[in-house]
Amino acid sequence: MNAILKQIVIFDDDPDILSICSYILEEMGFIVHCFIDCIDIEVKVAAILPDVILMDNWIPDEGGIKATQRLKKNESLKKIPVIYFSANSDIQQLSKQAGADNYLAKPFNLEDLQAIIEHTLNIGY
Template identity: 40%
Template sequence: MENNRGKCILIYEDNQEILILCKTILTRKHYRVETRLRCENVINDIDSVQPDLVLMDLWIPEIGGEKAVSLIKGNPATRDIPVLLFSANADIKEICKRTNANGYLEKPFDLKTFIATIEEYIK
């Protein structure tokens, strides 16, 4: 279970408390965690961070998570990186399909579900 060293997760979340919570949980699981409060430079961010997984909040400035995921999945250089949507939006399952995201995490989430979902999708 501790073979997560070197695996990087890029989190897009504009809520500072949620961001800190997620980073703390994942760091304790030995992931390298990068965070962003905005997503308008999503392709450049991914290019510089080289994440193994992207966790994308739907309601994030400037362009929003839905548009950001569409950009990731529409770009040949980034489309194979697993992306999980992360939201309290009641339509998250439909948005996941529409954007071609790999999966989703509903907020609020419990710790077990959060970790299990991350581990399911990270390469």
């Protein structure tokens, strides 16, 4: 995948997840931006306009469902694909409720992370 100059935003309050995902995604050629909360999420995302967003379910302040719904209701941000990721056993249902474009269950292996991002980007939103 030629991901050069593609940007990804990760919303997760777990520093280990952010560190591992950042390293992997940077190795894939992404410019990675990490946030430990979703306060002012529209401002954060609008400032970057990433190619894809990874959204944790348990992200402070309001949680991934509400944060994703806010992004999808925003006319200028709604087309940015959101990959919902969580260790919750109901990840598929939570992703649907949030209005996310795709989902990835935690824990995941690196190949799964790469495949879901490539698949999401190739859909062509």
